[in-house]
Amino acid sequence: MNCPVFIKVAVAVVLGAAAASTAGAANFHPISSVTTSSTGDLWPVSNLIQGPGLGFANAEPHDQTGSGSSALWVTGAPGGFPSDYLAAAGVPVLVFDLGSDVALSEISVWGYSTTNANGVSRFSLRFATAAEGTENFGSSISISPAFNPMIGAISRQSFSFGQSVTARYVEMSCEDNFYSNGGNGPPPGGDRVGLGEVAFEVAAPPSGPLIDLPANVGLDLDGSVQTFDIPIGNLGGTEVLTVNRTSFTGVHAEAFSVFSAPASLAPGGNGSIEVSFNPTGLSGTISAGLLVQSTDPDAPTAVVGLSGFLHDPKLVVARSYDFGEFAAAEGAQSGSLAFSNAGGGRTLAVSDTSISGPDANHFTVTAAPSNLLPLTDGIISLSFDPLGEEGEFDAQLTITSNDAADSTAIVNLAARVGEVIPNSGVRINEFMASNGLTLSDGDGNSSDWIEIYNAGPGVADLTGWHLTDEADNLEKWRFPSTTTIPANGYLLVFASGQSSDDYIDAGGFLHTNFRLGTSGEYLALVESNGVTVVSEFGPTFPPQFNDVSYGTFQSGGSVSNLIGNSDAEVLIPTNGSLGNTWQVDSFTPGGDWISGTGQGVGYDIGQDYDQYITTDVESELRNRGTSAFIRLPFTMANASTVTALSFSFRYDDGFVAYLNGEEIANRNAPNLPAWDDVANGSVNENANTGTIDVSAFLGELQNGDNVFAIHGLNRSTGSSDFLIDVSLEASVTGSGPLSFGYLSSPTPGLPNSDSTTPGPVIQNVSHFPAQQPLAQEDIEVTAEVAPRLAAITTVNLVYRVDFGTEVVIPMTAGVGSYTATIPSSAYRSGDMVRWYVSAADADGNFGRAPAFLDRTGNNQSPEYFGTVVRNARLVSRLPIFQWFTQSEAAANTRSGTRASVYFDGRFYDNIFVRKRGGASNGNSQKFDFNKGDDLYINSELPSVGEINMNERGSDSSYVRQTLAFEAYEMAGNAACKSALWYMQLNGTFDRVGVFIEQVDEDFLDRNGYNSESDLYKFVQRSNLNPVFFDTVTGIEKKTGDKNDLTTVQNLVAGLNRRTSTARRRYVIDNLDLPQVVNYLAVRSITQDADDVRKNFYGYIDNRGDQRWRIFPWDKDWTFGVTGDGGTHLPHPFFGDEEHAKQNANQWNVLYDVL
Structure with a gap:
């Protein structure tokens, strides 16, 4: 398996439009019909399929012949002028019907050109056969035509698919557009989207047979005589592929033979070569090459690399054995540890069994076999003697054998005697x-x-x-x-x-x-x-x-949210006539009360609180009042069983909470607030949550009806947001002994909740093949399952292919483990296959692996284990990043969705993905991996919590961003790692993505900086003051207390001192000048047009040398992409006051001082 690497390359780039073919005979296939997702088109989409002699000339170069509205398609302008159509109405999608399945090789397009030109500047294609229909498009190809946005005649441009694509339906998504008014219009992106003509060229059939074989096949060798199927195909379209001879080469060629092979394959046909392996006399790493001689004129002899590790003999044993928990009076205990030889050819010789560890004197091996024949089981007899002691006992059993891969297997031994976890002290x-x-x-x-x-x-x-x-x-x-x-x-x-x-x-x-x-x-x-x-x-x-x-x-304890099923009753008071009567359970709300949903009450003109609000009160509260009376009724059958009570809250800006009329808590509120009072001040949105113990008020709970009431307070009538989101959790103490486990909810400083996994313990879940299975290979899943509180009754494997229905398979008990097989008939090449293991015991307790404790919140973990079925055709010199999501649309929104990723042999499930970047980043995503399950990229970046996968942005060459970051790094600056990755989405080509490392704590650690010091990101400002002129806008703190801007406020004050001498002295004393000067030198070399007011990070080592550094960000406007840089861009002092951007006079106080 090849790890992705970052390759430093010298690239000669011709900046500008990509070349497109305009010569050579064309074999266009007629289009039957075309439909569009857009509504209110100015000129109809049917104009795109007029055909030779009408829309374009019969002879090369097939110039456009029509004129005016009869030769063009253009949308309406739903946002009016000036506006961006894509922002107003989304991406228009065209679907072309070719009438029947056709082998296509390229698309030709003619640009849109007329007064107020609005043309397509990027589109993508997806294809579907007649059988697949328009609901199953795949094989995405992204294309950026090089239309001249100036007014004038537009010639044909042709774009090859690089392969033959068979399809009846072609979906074209117009992903970006330009606007031009004689070169004097607004920036790219117009109020309409248009094209001049579309045509598809029929692919020429291959000249002969074309063999399709995997380059390498990994073999799982168990010591027995085995057979393996090697897939073979004929990619040719017209001639039969004849297999003339098969043979083997390499170190272990004599151990292999061909059991069967197809004599020939029809065009497009597939088959398999059945290879036999005899392990006699062999051990360790096995390698050979399968030679296939055929009638493929370009590859008359093809080679398939065969390799594997011959694990024979193979010791299989559970890695833990628990004698359980018992009273001291029960004395010594005996146990049986099962193990086996899974090797198929050699005897397993056990040379030693020894016990070590802190409590080794309590454990003994009483009997053990010295040999196990191939594919047989054995028992190691154990005993445990507490020797009159109580507590928890641990030791390690070491089994020494002739298993070459695991010669010293360690089994953890455990026993518990008496009160293991004392409920005192x-x-x-x-x-x-x-x-x-x-x-x-x-x-x-x-x-x-x-x-x-x-x-x-x-x-x-x-x-x-x-x-x-x-x-x-x-x-x-x-x-x-x-x-x-x-x-x-x-x-x-x-x-x-x-x-x-x-x-x-x-x-x-x-x-x-x-x-x-x-x-x-x-x-x-x-x-x-x-x-x-x-x-x-x-x-x-x-x-x-x-x-x-x-x-x-x-065990037996529980924690429940008493108001979890309550719906809020809300009143925005207009006078004080109610007094405190509304706070007790006997009060009956009148018709002026709002009947809400759930426990989250508030509003937000932004989006920060949207996920917490279930009852929106913006129209009732904003600009009308500052108080909200909120009632959450609930009932209790037996209040006396509750032993602890905790109150959790998220608020903006203040509240007073009452339980059955008794005040139990308040935050940021005046004493005894009146109906029209306001909060004491604004709340810090990074510190507006909490959980407090309110067990002192247990006596206020009563059997029957109860009410939890909150007086919510805002800081002003015109406030942009308001929030009250609460829970009231009651703990009931269990009656069983204390045990360890994952808790259903964290309760720091409060009584613990119950366990979420009191059922059987499931660990060491593994699967074979360990990496990607072939489409014809089953997936065998093995798990170690041990009882916890009661005997195991059932163990199931639950699997799911892509986002289909879950399938339950009972797992078969083996020696120390359980096994089940996912059949290859359930999936196809390129499918994602996921699974989890569940187990139940005799008391009805359940265990699950992965645990998947948070299923709906922001703190999730993997839901499944998984892999992706190998696609033999998915080959690239770039690292391949495969991702899967049930909602592609949601993945391209700021609110995001969950997704799974397969990268470099590792599977990551249930991660978070969302749209990232500004206007030029298009289809770019941020992937946020679950904490504790970071992405492994390579040895240089072994643990990455968050990555950015950018589209090319304004960079048609794709390399500017990566080259720019490398330039900073070569000059001695800390800079993001970046590379081009091949991206596959839901089994089909997504795009070539630009991987960019996130600037965060991991980045600081990797570059030798203190990750607990202050890191700031400088973003788009909402005023026209230069950056570092104030701290009112354009600054996001990324570490520590997000609301404490003291360090950057000090920087701004220092850079704006009255005299140049004072500013110079401040810079010398507080900046890492060599680093900052290096940064400015590189930005001059790269001609960065977009880092004057934003797109950089500032870092101060306020726990160390107290000096500021600058880190680069967002580098698509470099190396000749001038953006809105203006005439001052080439100047080395670009961005100071004298050499500001002409666009809104943007400049940077720090650059100016330096």
Whole structure:
């Protein structure tokens, strides 16, 4: 498997329009009809299919012969003039019907040209056969014609498809347009879209037979005599392909033979060569070449590389064995560990079984076979003796054998005796190793966190105690003096990896010198002596997921949102006649109350709060009032069972909350607010959420009817937004013993919720073939499943092809694992195949892998495991990025959707994708991978959380963006990694995408900067002041507290000091001048037309040397794409006040000072 690399190349680029063929005989196929998605066309779409002699000349170069409206198609102008048609009405789509299936080779188009010219400047094509119909277009091709946008006669341009495409229907999407009024009109993009003529040329049949074979085939060798099918095809269109001879070459050629092969293949036909492999006398890596001699004139001898690892003998054993939990009085326990030899040819020789680890003296191997014949099973007999002790016991069993790939297999042994997790004293109660949006620390960062709970009795003094993530370094981080926790109290510690052991953030929270690993690691709380482990997760806690916490829970417990099914009742008061009567359950709302939906009440003239609002009150509240009375009625059958109560909220700008008339919480609100009061001030939108313990008000709950009431407050009548979104969660304590597990919802500083996975434990889910299966290969899925609270009753594999219906298959129990097979008949070449494993126990508890805990929110994780069936025709010298989404339309919106990605042999499920970029970026997306499941690109970028996949933008050559970033990097600047990738969407060609690394914490870490220092992005400003003149607009903070702009405010103040001497001194003292000067030199070389007021990042190492740097962004307006740069663009001081952009006099104060 080849890893994608970043190749530095020297490229000679001819800037401007791509060349298009205008000579040579053409064999046009007549078009039967054409339809369009546009409405109100000025001139009809039927004008595009007039044909030779009418629309274009019979003889080359087939110039357009019509004139005026009879020879042109053009849309209406739904946005009026001036406007951009695409922004007003979307992409117009034409569908051409050729009457029957035809082999096509190219398209010819004639441009649109008339007064107020509005022509197509980019379109894409998709094709469908008669059988597929217009609902199943595929094989996308993107084309950018080089029409001269000036008024005048337009000649034919032809674009080859690069291959023969068989289709009856051709879909043309007009993705971009230009406007020209004698060269003096507004920028590209007009109020209409038009074309002059369209014609399709019939492909000439291939001259002879054309063999189709895979270049390489990976073999899974198990030690037995096996056969493998090698696909073969004839891509020729007219002649039979004859297979003359097959043979083998290479180191292990003699081990292979051909069992059967087709003698010939008809044009377009497919078959397979059945190859047999005999492993006698062989081991290790096997390789050979299959030689196929045929009548293909261009490749009379084709070679298929065959390779695999002969895993024989093959030890198969579960990697964990749990004796379970039992009372000390039960004494010694015995157990049986099943294992097998999956090799088909050699005996497995077990030379040693030994036990090591902290509690090795409690475990014993009482019997074990020394040999296992091929394809047989065996038992290793074990015993465990607590020796009068209680607690949790762990050790490792090492099985040494002649398995060349796994000569020392390790099995983790575990047992629990007595009260394993004491429900008294101090313990690590909950932690989160992948904190996305759950909780911010006092610095505004989403650091990992650990919750310590004191179950009592009495106050716990943690002075000098330790937290650690290393079993061999129990004193890694030390609690400071006077650290105490009251009985039934909680202490939150952020695991942020600080360089200082005694760091305390602005919110007063402690921070450790280590972070938590999402893949699982050791975690312990240790007494001050540095030896006694009080609470631990070992040897490692299981894999963690984004915004999912892990900790202790009691079976039988539950957490429920008391108002989860309530619909809001809302009143915008016009006087104070109600007093406080509306806050109690006995109140009956009148006809002036709004009957809402759900618990989210508010409005937003933007989009930030749209996902939280279920009852919109903009027309009732905005410009009319500042208060909203909100009632959420609910009922309870037995209020006495609730042992804890928590209140979660998201608000803008203030509130007071009441439970059955009793005030329980308030934020940003005056005391005893009147009906027309306002919030105390504006809320920080990055700090307007919270969860608080309101268990002190448990006595207010009552059997029967209850009401949770909120007085919502806005800062002014004309405010742009208002929000109240709340939940009231009741905890019922379970009756079972404390256990560890994933929690249904994170509750930092509050009683833990119940477990979401109390059922069987599912781990080590694997599949074969391990990479991409061939279309004729089944997928075998294996999982290790172990009981947790009760015996396992069922284990199922649930699979899904693309976005089809889920199919359930029972999994078969084997030696330490369960197996099921997804049949190859369920999928085709290029399909995405996904699956999960579910298991149930005798008590009705369920387990699932992947866990997929958040199914609707912003903190999701993989829903399935998966792969993509290999497409032998999908070959490119570029890295291939395959992505799948159920809604292509949603993926091209700012709100986005979920998607799956297959890249470089790895599958990433249920990630987030959305449209990115400004007006010139077109079909560009941002892919946000789930935290803890980052994208692996190569060894240089092994862990990337977010990437940008740009369209070419204004760069017709596709290389400007990548070359520009490389130029910055070669000059010593930190710059985004960038490369061209081949993109495949839902199994068909999407585009050549420009991969651009995201400038974020990962970028800072990779370039040796402090990722906890301040990073700013400079974007489009809403006023005409130069950038760095103020901080009112055009600045987005990307790290830390997003609302704290102190560092950039200081920069602006320094750059605007009164005298040039003071400004010069400020720059010398506060900028990394060598870096900034290098940046400016490269922007001059690249002739960047678009980074004067935006499209760059500013970074200050405010935790280090306190100096500013600049990082580049958005580089399609470079190397000759002048955009709106104007006449000053070539000047080395472009962007200062003297050499400003002529477009709105744009300039940059920082450039000017330098």
